[in-house]
Amino acid sequence: MIYYRQNGVPQFESTEFNNKTKDYCLLIPIINEGDRIINELKRAKYNNVSDLVDIIICDGGSTDGCTEITRLKSLGVNTLLVKQDVGKQGAQFRMGIWFAFERGYKGIITIDGNNKDSIEDVYKFIDKLEEGYDFIQGSRFIKGGKAINTPIIRYLSVKLLHAPVISLTAKHRFTDTTNAYRAYSMKYLKDKRVQPLRDIFQTYELLAYLSSRATQIGLKACEVPVTRAYPKNEKTPTKISFFKGNSDLLKILFNNWMGKYNII
Template sequence: MADATRLSLVIPAHNEAEGITPTLRAFSARLRAEGIPFELVVVDDHSTDGTAEVLAGLSEELPELRRVENPRPGGFGHAVLAGLEQFNGDAVCIVMADASDDPADVVTYYQRLSEGFDCVFGSRFVRGAKVVDYPRHKLLLNRLANTFIRLLFGLRLNDTTNAFKCYRRGVIAGCQPLLSKHFNLTVELPLKAIVRGYSYTVVPINWYNRTTGVSKLKLKEMGSRYLFIVLYVWLEKVLSRGDYSRRSGDASGRVSGDVRR
């Protein structure tokens, strides 16, 4: 890849001592096998279960591993923001610590970036995707929320809420300021990237429900926060008249036609 030679994986981790080791080993092994230069930036989000000790023990086995602490209040969005401030790569992929994301999909993301896209968005709900043991109540809410976002913005992307996406470094800079402090960051980043004119493609991905630990997403707490950030970015799209978009004539705005529903 000419202009994204090193890939950073930002992995927020709160009390993931039980499951973080196989996750890091799996991603490391796959990326090494593919010859992809990478780093694993694990953001320890105020863990109290020995996550820090587990990561320290893995540091010799995995030289690409960097543990950073979340200096902000605890929470997914705060942890991801800390990682986005400290990654060193030319592109960054946000990955869950609970093994719900597939290392093979990160390879696909990297390959699609090499085709010139600014962002690669995975979807769990297109042909070729695989979803294992998704809780039914969460699935229903997911589909309702994503349908609302897709219709409001006129998108082909149907899995905006999934955090597992990949961005070039310039996209992260171009989407500032990032306002979300919670899981709604997963929506703010891709929507801002799209509204601000960065090119993207959508690919099918695999998702597996966690087998260790406890999910940190609290649905009752997040509804208003998701709605706020969705409407905030929509207002930027409608009212800004392109003031925050990339200049015309570059690669921005290009969307892959290979998304399959």
Template sequence: MTSRTELNTQGWELPAHATHELGTERTRYCVCIFVINEGKKIAAQLERMKPLASQVDIIIADGGSTDGSLEPDFLRRMGVRTLLVKQGPGKLSAQMRMAFAYALRQGYAGVVTIDGNNKDDPSAIPDFLRALDAGMDHVQGSRFVPGGIAENTPAARWLGIRLLHAPLISLSAGVRYTDTTNGFRAYSRRFLLDPRVLPFRDVFSAYELHYYLAIRAARLGFQVKELPVTRRYPNHGPVPTKINGMRGNLFVLRTLFKACLHHYDPPAAPTASPSPMEAPRG
């Protein structure tokens, strides 16, 4: 492993959170799992991810679960390296800022992200790691590209992604994306630390950061690609989602339009890419 210098974190806006390190760093990359009260779903997902423990460190970014599903002893048995617990305001994007800041400070060369509701097949994680090794900066998982599988996707969700969300993000980014609400992704260290990106801002609270990073990566000329993934919704029962009702969907649309109109771009971004700020772990 290479030595690393201190990060310049001046100006980083992060939610208050607690850090519980349950193991030691072992790998070049980490996978960040975003959860809040996922119960049996996160337990099942971690069981599926145990075979990957030698390839990628597992970080859980908890939004403040109260269901007892993240007991430290259980997480250690599942090979989880760190549990981060958000204590400040915000939703998914606040969890993402918390997780990315931890990963970068720990020296990881890249981050894979995945939801913790057991909808995604984690066996695709090695594909994301290989993409990062090949120089990709933003890797979007897609169930709609050849090799991808979309099972039991709710009709309204399918139509919204295919006819509205993905086309608008693609138009704004200048590249074609097919599955822009899918949180199964990967980001390189150089992309997250580029001063033209600045992801550590309080404006990213709910779903803004997902949309912004997909657009910003392509607009700045970073290497982006889609990889086939599998996303399965349950055959019956409620749809596992944190977006509910008319109000929730209208909020998502408003956020989407603001991202596509570059509302979240840094106010005074440099025009040239800087030299690397530090050496990642090798």
């Protein structure tokens, strides 16, 4: 089914393998992740993740065959959303959030689709959502978390720049703010002071914004321990280019700190 572009939501195609079956959904943004997303979904299937959440793939327009319908269905995916519009990760998340709104989920969990994160830890986010937390950040840097083969430049940028700036903006200490493994309550996402479905969120703006907005407006936030493992002796799986990508991230951090994305 095609959902045509509307204010704050890109045009996208939806292929639903099942109706809504769980209270929570897991949004996985991907584009040409190849075997990485397949291996991640195999881990999810082995650990019965689809017994806890509806798995929704938010594809940016992959052309490498990783979204082959029969295989996704066999691996426990509930729905495939394919963006047919402008924008990158932010647009993929916006179509996923809108779809979750329409289905009436109680909350949303997100995770990267490059098989770096411990997808088997989904239950930790659900537990915190059930406890009444509105924003739950996965962290490899707190007790119980594991950071495996983290590139030194990534480690330093998170520890010395990204996490301190987001924590300052949020007025709440977070330790692993570049990590997209996190969860949001519907109370948070539907708050009129938040409004995530805006076209200003095209790339990584939405992740930065949602990292800090919850505590700014007095909602409950916490971290849960997760594992993030980078492949050893292989190219780091990322969509962020070293110079332009990191420059853009710095600009986003600054804009977020200055309140550019806030609803007045």
